[in-house]
Structure formats: structure tokens, C-alpha cells
């Protein structure tokens with residue numbers, strides 16, 4: 001008989017899936033198996049309903065099972081999804097729509113994930129410059145990408161980027177224009193993105209913006225807000241609201257590396273531009289078109305951050321509340337201060353973070369369990385009522401986690417004096 005509880009499914013999973021999960025760091029204790037999602041909520045196999053801020057790791061900015069996306073995908077499925085020859089009208093439409101959205105892009109190609117898009121961008125940069133090294137920033141996303149030869153610089157430290165470029169042989173600098181993968185969110189300091197742009201130009205290297213996460217913030221990505229134009233942009237994640245997609249968008253010159261010929265850079269992918277993902281992306285773009293969904297998400301994100309700051313202050317604990325737009329994090333710290341660089345990660349209070357997130361889950365609010373998922377994501381399906389409920393759950397969750405900790409400390413002290 002098939003079991004249908006989170007715990008039972010986890011036991012079956014352990015037997016046939018390494019670690020019981022199919023993407024690293026999805027494992028959670030107690031085990032969780034989600035059976036459905038709708039808007040801002042998800043339901044698990046035990047019938048628990050949660051206000052969801054995991055949001056598919058940022059992949060569902062419109063909320064789960066968005067009707068417009070679901071209908072577009074269903075229509076695409078009926079006509080066949082993957083043909084393996086030529087191009088579909090919908091791929092052209094999506095590419096043209098993205099060229100319109102990103103002023104830095106003249107041409108677009110597709111892949112199946114943000115990781116793939118970044119790999120393609122790196123290969124384009126290498127082919128265009130005839131150089132090998134890619135400069136990455138310590139505070140930005142790395143995932144498991146193998147970018148070949150890399151050199152590391154630091155976010156918000158333009159001198160470190162210039163120094164990395166000056167060593168020579170650099171094909172491109174790749175960075176998240178607003179960094180969401182280090183320690184909550186780090187916004188670019190005034191002039192940082194401009195300085196990197198200038199330094200890339202001086203040294204003949206391409207600038208790649210990884211807008212896989214940050215596309216959710218604005219039509220045309222964070223670059224549209226910052227006013228800095230990269231040579232190549234990668235995106236994906238939320239663009240198809242829950243279906244796999246990767247996008248590489250760039251100026252005509254570097255993108256021409258993909259034009260066939262004896263020196264062409266090959267870009268293969270059976271599922272590149274498949275109808276289901278493309279239909280989902282077109283429907284997602286339509287839903288975001290008039291700007292109201294993003295404005296609502298951003299304002300709810302701000303409400304959450306403001307509420308979380310207030311409760312941190314009331315609790316009198318060291319913690320950082322960070323985020324941007326629809327992304328937020330409450331990060332307990334062992335020592336007060338801001339989270340600005342990869343060095344600051346050492347100050348995260350992992351024990352209290354885990355305790356707080358576990359208590360949140362008990363109260364019907366879902367975030368990832370630890371520092372590997374610091375980011376919470378507000379979707380366009382969240383409402384002020386969800387935010388209010390979440391803040392009240394957060395207040396009591398933090399109190400419960402602090403109580404549990406002081407009992408443990410008390411116990412430790414009592415036993416030490418026994």
C-alpha cells in the first residue's frame with residue numbers, strides 16, 4: 001500500500017533517491033511532502049496548509065497554479081511541446097518580448113534553467129573575447145556551476161573587481177545586480193554597478209548580469225532600475241512561473257557567437273524553447289504587464305520587513321532584517337551588525353534561525369529551515385491578510401524559539417552546577 005503522509009513518503013524516498021530529495025538542500029526535518037499549491041498557500045500530505053514563502057525558491061512570483069499560466073500551458077500541451085527542428089512562433093514572440101523588455105538586449109536564446117543560461121553566457125563571453133577567465137563575486141550565486149577558470153572579487157568592492165580584471169585574460173565579470181544568495185539581500189552601493197561597467201570596458205571584458213532572481217523586481221530586471229546595461233543578461237526562475245526556463249539575452253555582437261559558421265559556439269538543448277515553458281513565460285509576462293502585480297508584491301514585502309524589524313526590536317535580539325522588493329529575510333545573529341559580505345555569514349545564529357523557522361512552520365508559515373534558504377518570497381497572490389497572519393505567527397515563533405533556547409541554557413547551567 002502506498003503511504004500518503006510526509007513522513008511515510010520520506011521513508012520511501014530515502015530508499016530510491018539519494019538523500020531523499022532531488023535537489024541539494026531540499027531535505028527538511030520533520031519531512032515535508034507538498035501535494036498541492038494554490039496562490040500563496042501550499043498543502044502537505046498530512047493536510048496541513050501553509051502560507052508559503054519558499055515560493056519554489058523564487059520560481060512562482062505569481063503564486064502557485066496561476067490560472068492564466070495554467071491555461072496557457074494546458075493549451076500548449078494539447079498541441080505538442082517538443083519538436084526538435086526549426087523554431088515556433090511562440091519562441092519568436094517570447095524572444096521579441098524580452099528584447100523589448102531588456103534595453104540591453106538585441107537577441108535572446110533559451111535554455112532550461114538559470115544554471116544553463118549562465119554557462120551559455122560564459123561560453124559566449126569566452127568566444128567573443130578569446131579569453132578564458134570569468135570573474136565571479138564572492139557574495140553572488142555560484143550554485144554548482146563549473147565556469148572553468150574563475151577569479152573571485154567582492155561585491156560592493158569595485159577595486160577588487162578592477163584588480164581581478166587587471167590581472168588579464170578576463171572574458172567576463174558575472175554578478176547579480178542585487179545579490180540575493182549570500183546573506184539575505186545585499187543591494188549595490190551607490191556607483192558600484194557603474195564602476196564595474198566602466199572597468200569591464202577599460203579591460204575589454206564583457207559584463208554579465210545574472211538576473212535569474214532579480215527579474216522579479218522589475219520589467220527588464222534590476223538593470224532597468226539601476227540604469228546600468230550589461231552586455232549579456234541571464235534570467236529564468238520566476239519567468240515561467242513554475243516551469244523550467246533559462247534565458248540568455250544580449251547585445252547583437254556577443255550573441256552572434258551563436259550564429260552558425262565554422263567558429264560558432266554550439267548551444268544545444270532538446271527542451272530549449274519547449275512550448276510548455278514558453279507558453280508559461282508569455283502568460284507570466286502578460287500577468288506582470290500592467291505593473292500592478294509587482295507593485296503589490298513589493299509593497300507587501302516592505303510591510304513584512306517593517307513588521308519583522310518591529311518584532312526584532314521588541315524581542316531585543318541581535319538580528320538583521322534584509323531584503324528588497326518582494327524578497328525578505330529575518331536573520332538572527334550572534335552579534336549585532338549588518339550583513340554586507342560573505343564574511344558576515346559567520347555571524348548568523350544558526351540555532352536560533354532553525355528554531356524560529358521550525359516554530360514558524362508549526363504555526364502554518366513556510367520558509368526554508370536554515371541558512372541555505374534565507375530568502376523568503378512574496379508572490380502576487382499574497383495579500384495584506386497573509387502578511388498580517390505571518391507577522392503574528394513570526395512574533396510568537398520567535399518568542400517560542402527564544403524560550404526553548406533559554407530553557408536549554410538554563411538546563412546546561414543547572415547541570416554544570418550539579
Ligand code: PMP
Pocket residue numbers: 057112113114115116118141143176181210211212213236237
Ligand atoms: N542565478 C541566481 C542568481 C540564482 O538565484 C539561481 C538559483 N537560485 C541560479 C542562478 C540558478 O538557477 P537554476 O536553479 O534555475 O539553475
